Amino acid sequence: MADLIFVVEESNTTVVDRIFKMVENVIHMEHGSVALVFLIGVIFGGIIQYTRVDKFEKIAGFSMLKDTIIPKMLFLTVGITSIGLYFMIDAGQAHYHVKPIILQGLIIGGILFGVSMAILGKCPGTGPVSIAEGRIDVLVGAIGGLLGGLVFTLYYDDFFKPLMGESLGKTILPDFFEGHEDMTALIFGVVVILIAIAIPKRELFDEADLCKLPDDQRPDKK
């Protein structure tokens, strides 16, 4: 019986203790104060909510190519940030935190992620924002996600780590254009911003939100 249950050893701590431990970890790390990290979260959630990109109609709508707000905003964000960040790193005001190319992991993971993003209509960043505005179906998705995280943790060494394969290094785009690194970063940023502007704007609206607005404020009737 004992090996059927994975949580056997009680560590005599409650969930509340473990949440305090989490906050304590952040205090001891040098990645901003707890207040700053919390504030980053508040602003992140606020921007996502205020632009409405957490909506099913935006993300699943993009998968049906009926809404293009998500790629437009994502590409614009990447374009501006990449230019700013490149020169901040040059000036010593930020550092690289590049993730390695673990090819099998990226491809298998990317496929699973793309499929589930289309079905759920959320991603791990936008999901909590939807839960915070009362979406029960997303809460059910999050419970599935927590179990996914649990399974991944339990079988990481035996199954998932070998599945991901070996790291091919932390290559960045300017590595391919030696001698022209600054130019590469700048051109990448500008091209991505232009892509964001060039993607035709399409929107899928949700009548459940729109019906609360007066007629002259409805974006679909302008």
Added chain:
Amino acid sequence: MSNRLPWWVGGILMSGLLLLTFSIYGADRPIGASTYVPYVAALIFDLDPEKYSYIEHIKDSGSWEGVMLLGVLFGGFITSVFITKSFRFSLIPTAWKTYKNNSILSRLLWSFFAGFIMIIGARLAGGCTSGHFMSGMSQLAMSAMIFGGVVMITLVVTGKYFYNTKGKK
């Protein structure tokens, strides 16, 4: 006050937030939003870090993102109540009814399933829309570009075959 921001204002604000987070005056790290999930799972189910190496592996990122998650929930809630006025309990999105079906059970089962494989996928790839797409591509990381390309293609292919859009606006 307008009840929503245009995409370009959102993009500019999000860039500002990312740059602040990356900067040595901010958090000196990228924004990520999927490591917290296994971290919170380990927290809820009280897994022993000595038995499962992955918990030790994600301890720092997981707790950082866990605190950020509390902020995201708070920020999303406040904004939905006071600014976008979109707070309401609902079980099924409007577009799901239009393009899939009217069954709440179907929506909840698919949500559960998608949530499950989404986190497995994100952890296999080592990131999600925030960590790879936004933070990774902004660093010109090749790993993020590979992930972004695969996700965009599978997203659109799934959308085409999973939903029924024929003859609908």
